[in-house]
Amino acid sequence: MGASTIGGILQNFVSGTADVQGAALVSPDGLPLASSLPAAMDEERTSAMSAAMLSLGERIGKELARGNVEKILVEGADGYGILMGCGDEAVLLVLANQSAKQGLLMLDIKRAVTEIKAALN
Numbered sequence: 001m002g003a004s005t006i007g008g009i010l011q012n013f014v015s016g017t018a019d020v021q022g023a024a025l026v027s028p029d030g031l032p033l034a035s036s037l038p039a040a041m042d043e044e045r046t047s048a049m050s051a052a053m054l055s056l057g058e059r060i061g062k063e064l065a066r067g068n069v070e071k072i073l074v075e076g077a078d079g080y081g082i083l084m085g086c087g088d089e090a091v092l093l094v095l096a097n098q099s100a101k102q103g104l105l106m107l108d109i110k111r112a113v114t115e116i117k118a119a120l121n
Contacts, residue, residue: 005119006034013112019100020108021079024093025086025116026050033090050093054083071106084109086116 010023014036024035024043030051032043057072074081079097082105086092094109 006116007036009112009115009119010034010036013108013115017105017108017112019096019105020094021097022095023112024050026091026093027089028054028091037095046093050083050091053081054091057083080105082106082109084113086113087120090116090120092116 006025010025014020014023022035022037022041024037024046025033026047027033028051030048032047035043035046037043037046053072053074054069057069061067061069070084072083077098079095080100080102082094082096084092084094092109092113094105094112096105
């Protein structure tokens with residue numbers, strides 16, 4: 001995988017998508033692969049927390065018989081954190097502000113995931 005290619009995709013996604021504040025591509029074990037995060041965010045810590053959230057979400061999905069987890073959405077007073085799989089080797093974390101329209105945001109995320117998957121292969 002070309003880290004610079006993935007980094008470029010993330011930067012274009014963040015700068016070109018309304019209400020998106022940052023994005024990171026993370027390995028399932030919590031290692032940062034590429035990111036375009038706000039300056040105040042620690043890339044390694046954010047990656048580790050994303051992996052922990054994914055692991056917990058998968059266990060909950062299994063226990064509740066919901067099948068494979070497609071996305072995990074955390075909604076807070078200041079916005080959203082969304083995790084979406086990019087194949088078996090990576091997870092995309094997207095940070096969006098509270099004014100984001102969820103339907104449009106999910107479409108944009110799916111487009112980014114398609115682009116990232118193509119770059120990973």
